[in-house]
Amino acid sequence: MKPTSVYERIQKLSSRADPYPLYTELRRTPVSLQEDGSYVVSTYEEIIALLHDPRVSSDRRNLASPPSPQQDGLPPAFIGLDPPEHDRLRRLTMRHFGPPDTPGKVAGMEGELREIITGLIDGIADRGRADVVDDIAYPFPVTVICHLLGVPREDEPRFHQWAEEIVETLGPGEGDQEERAGRRQAAILALGKYLAELANAHRDRPGDDILSGLVTYKGPDGPMSDIEVITTSALLLVAGHETTVNLIANGTLTMLRDPVLLERLRNEADLVPHFVEELLRYEPPIQFLPNRVALDDITIAGVTIPRGSSIVLALASGSRDPAHTKDPDRFDPDRAYNQHLGFGGGVHHCFGAPLARLEAQIALSELAHRLVNPRLVKDPPEYRPSSTLRGPRHVEVEYDGVVPPAR
Amino acid sequence: MRGREALMYDPDPADDQREQVLRAAAACPVQALHVDRMTTQHRTVRPELPPSPTGGDDDFKRNGRIVIVGASLAGGRAAGVLRRDGFTGSLTLIGDEDHQPYDRPPLSKQVLTGRVSAEGTTLPHLREIEVEWLAGTPATGLDLAAKQVGLADGRRIGFDKVLIATGARARRWPNETEAGLDGVHVLRTLEEAELLRERLDAGVKRVLVVGAGFTGAEVASVCRGLDLPVTVVESGAAPLVGALGGVVGAVAADLQRENGVDLRCEVKVTSLEGDDQGRLTGARLSDGSMVEADVAVIALGAVRNVEWLRNSGLAAGPWGVATDAGCRAVDVNGLVTDDVFVAGDVARFPHPVYHYQFMSLEHWGNAIAQAEIAAHNMLSDQAHRWPHLSLPVFWSLQFGVNIKSVGVPTFADEVVIAHGSVEERRFVAVYGYQGRITAAVTFDQAFWLDFYRRLIEQAAPFPPDFRVVDRQDGARPVPAEVSQRVVPAQGATVMVTGHDPGERRVALANIQDEARH
Structure with a gap:
């Protein structure tokens, strides 16, 4: 039997709880060719270089054997496009979310975020046990993204199913690849149809939300076409609630595994941002960027990646590269310099990063402050199948009580 | 923020912004925001690295006397690096201005708009460094034999090693x-x-x-x-x-x-x-x-502050003070000095990437890099000195556009718009000289700069012939239209001293005298 490659072993569900020793193995070959012809890049310097390399495309249609147009259901959103199309769509979306047109938007949401998290933690106060994923880490960012985007919160059960499907089928996985692609396509189309109807409703009665902004803006770059509105809002909806959930869940695991850290989070207000940054380095929600394509032959770390090849950037491995970070496998929120790949980099640097940071800072700080003597019921917990968007399915926690919020 | 990339920061935010600032500093992907601390370390592998090995004279490090002439970006930075790297002797900083070192780039931007007060540009360096600071006292002379710096008030300050960082001043209207x-x-x-x-x-x-x-x-x-x-x-x-x-x-x-x-x-x-x-x-x-x-x-433009070095014997002229590749000053005979170092706008150094042409660069980043290297080399023996090899980088914000450059754009015979759109004011211009890439300039496309920096370092072929995102069809190299470069390397006297070749300062040693010994 042919030996299984390190990358294939990483895909196995049994590796999900602790893939990091496998990343150490992966880094022995900074750029490794896989059976399927893709190149996995696992060291920090090389990943950084490729994130800023204009010869690297994010558009799968540039593959030597591109996917058929039907295969994905919808044309790519800006995450799967290159400049200048990417820039235009991202700019049109950023208009309603951040600088230069809407500065202070995320910072201005802090009060609202605190209110939501306070309500969610209040909701588990009369119990001695909760699932931090289902009770806090999932509903929190979903409520936020729904409000921000202009999606009715009560539709959550509908789009939750589609979003799960889209995320679980992202990147390679176990099982039949064709069957996965089929499920993915069906979910994307269903979500697209739902958002198309919603966009129409917002066009007629616009509100103070991103979706209304997308359908009504008519500036030098705009307006967005109907299909662009759908792909963009689908991207925001899925990314907005399938990533932060893992960051908060991973953060809960990390702080409950270390009593000293938990105590420090309660006593040192300035520590929280550093805690979250270290989390993004140490246990990032997004472990791989699986969808890059070489537009030309690219020689890196002594390997020539041929034009048209698929490139996989192993972000979580790069952030733990000992050539870049001292004691990479130690969780250390006091690092003097923490440069990590938690949000990717280059032109596709995470669109929602400022929001994700604030959400994680607020959620984890409130959990640390309000839960009395919290403990993990099952460690390690059960994980969701995706190796790309990695996080626990549940984080069961027991506690002796919940104190009222500080404010 | 004006435009897509033209970000202007507030160097001295109000105290009630502190939490936001700390959050931003923690989140900066390249960890380039520094709060309440000096930015002399930028390492992730060994952030608390002991000072880089210098192998130098321990007695000098403990008890030596270092004088830095010029108290701006380069001088202040060098002082910080010297202390960081274990210099505990006496450190004197001579400046002609009355201010602590401050940051100049904001002066033509957020200070001029009134968003930031001029005092808000003070650099944090000297608040925490133990130096004897002689403010408002211009240096008027350098005596290499006596190892003294003369001041306008008549004082003479002795040194074991001296760093010249007197920078430049604005050229005034001639009438x-x-x-x-x-x-x-x-x-x-x-x-x-x-x-x-x-x-x-x-x-x-x-x-x-x-x-x-x-x-x-x-x-x-x-x-x-x-x-x-x-x-x-x-x-x-x-x-x-x-x-x-x-x-x-x-x-x-x-x-x-x-x-x-x-x-x-x-x-x-x-x-x-x-x-x-x-x-x-x-x-x-x-x-x-x-x-x-x-x-x-x-x-x-600027005039380099070299007048005070007129009779010092150093190769100082309108183009600056010549140095070797490690920031050590060169004298008028082309000999490298032992104890005199130069950094910042006033320095004129040979760059290996550009045919060892002597260049002086009035860039913020160059002042920082040279200050670090000069300070390190002041403490190091010959086995531990560092060369100054980094490529020049600069930025400018104007009309809402972030203009950035890496390399030396005037060292070029052709230029090509490699990607982006000139019409939309967002593009990458790549410069080439005799078939290799020598510089890149970006308008609101700064994130590609590092890629081109590597190509310049590798002397990659020009024009670039690879496929990239956002490529303009039919973009062809065109003449770069740079001004006729002065090629001072034709005669050693000019190259080293910046003086007119007619003003011959080098005397040949008497070979017969030599032979007698």
């Missing part, structure tokens, strides 16, 4: 009477920025900017931002042409005109005119026309 007219400004120092800002605040009918280099262009940009009428007069074919060549300069010209600047190129100001009260009224131009203006900003 003294005209330069003295009320309304005629230059912009280089904190006071000059403050004066100009007050003047712009007080209400202005029209601003005349003389010279369209980076300072002139940024002043024009700020004035347009304040909705003031501006006329820019530039003797070259386009703004920024001296630094970026004619092709990118033409884009800069369009940018100015689109933003309402009355730009006049290939024209010179022949005289500034004033009224009976000595107030500026306008300027006469070489094409015979007149510009009416009540404020003129003279932006004709």
Whole structure:
């Protein structure tokens, strides 16, 4: 039997709880060719270089054997496009979310975020046990993204199913690849149809939300076409609630595994941002960027990646590269310099990063402050199948009580 | 923030912003925001790294005397690095200004707009470094034999090693009477920025900017931002042409005109005119026309502060003080000194990537890099010195566009728009010289800069022939239209000293005398 490659072993569900020793193995070959012809890049310097390399495309249609147009259901959103199309769509979306047109938007949401998290933690106060994923880490960012985007919160059960499907089928996985692609396509189309109807409703009665902004803006770059509105809002909806959930869940695991850290989070207000940054380095929600394509032959770390090849950037491995970070496998929120790949980099640097940071800072700080003597019921917990968007399915926690919020 | 990338930070945020600032600093992907600490370390693998090994003389490190002449970015930075790397001897910082070291780039940007106070640009360095600081006392001479720096007040300060970091000053309008007219400004120092800002605040009918280099262009940009009428007069074919060549300069010209600047190129100001009260009224131009203006900003570049070195024996001239590749000063005979180091705008060093051509770079990043290397080498023995190899990088914010550059754009014979769109004011221009890439300039495309930096370091072939995202079809290399480069390497005397070859300072040793020994 042919030996299984390190990358294939990483895909196995049994590796999900602790893939990091496998990343150490992966880094022995900074750029490794896989059976399927893709190149996995696992060291920090090389990943950084490729994130800023204009010869690297994010558009799968540039593959030597591109996917058929039907295969994905919808044309790519800006995450799967290159400049200048990417820039235009991202700019049109950023208009309603951040600088230069809407500065202070995320910072201005802090009060609202605190209110939501306070309500969610209040909701588990009369119990001695909760699932931090289902009770806090999932509903929190979903409520936020729904409000921000202009999606009715009560539709959550509908789009939750589609979003799960889209995320679980992202990147390679176990099982039949064709069957996965089929499920993915069906979910994307269903979500697209739902958002198309919603966009129409917002066009007629616009509100103070991103979706209304997308359908009504008519500036030098705009307006967005109907299909662009759908792909963009689908991207925001899925990314907005399938990533932060893992960051908060991973953060809960990390702080409950270390009593000293938990105590420090309660006593040192300035520590929280550093805690979250270290989390993004140490246990990032997004472990791989699986969808890059070489537009030309690219020689890196002594390997020539041929034009048209698929490139996989192993972000979580790069952030733990000992050539870049001292004691990479130690969780250390006091690092003097923490440069990590938690949000990717280059032109596709995470669109929602400022929001994700604030959400994680607020959620984890409130959990640390309000839960009395919290403990993990099952460690390690059960994980969701995706190796790309990695996080626990549940984080069961027991506690002796919940104190009222500080404010 | 103006435009897509043109970010202007507040160097001295209010205390109630502290939490936001700390969050931002923690989140900075390249960890480039520093709060309450000096930025002399930038390492992730070993952030608390002990000082880099110097192998130098321990007694000197403990008890030596170091004098730094020049208390701006390079001087302040070097002082910090010396202390960081274990120098505990006496450290004297001599500055002609009364201020602590401050940051100049904001002076032509957020200070001039009034968003940030001039005092807010103070660099944090000296607040925490133990130095003897002689402020407001210009150095007037350097005595290499006695190892002393002479000061304007007659004092002489002894040293074991000295760092020359006297920088440059704004070139003034050559006609003294005209330069003295009320309304005629230059912009280089904190006071000059403050004066100009007050003047712009007080209400202005029209601003005349003389010279369209980076300072002139940024002043024009700020004035347009304040909705003031501006006329820019530039003797070259386009703004920024001296630094970026004619092709990118033409884009800069369009940018100015689109933003309402009355730009006049290939024209010179022949005289500034004033009224009976000595107030500026306008300027006469070489094409015979007149510009009416009540404020003129003279932006004709900088003059290096080397006069105090006139009789020192060092190779100091209008182009700066020549150094070796490790920031050690060179004397007029081309000999490398042991104890004299140079950093910042005043230094003139041979760059290996550019045929070892001697260059002086008036860039923020270059001042920092040279200060670090000079400080390290001051403490090191010959086995541990570092060369200054980093490629020049600079940035400018004007008319809402973030212009960045890596390499030396004037070291070029051709240029190609490698990707992006000139029409949309977002593009990458790649410069080549004799078939290799020597520089790249970006307009609102700064994130590709590192990629081109690596290509320059590798001497990658020009024109670039690989497929990239956002590539313009049919983009072809065109002549770079850079000004005729001075090639001073033809005669050693000129190369080293910057003096006229006729002024021969090198005497041949008497070979017969030598032979007798």
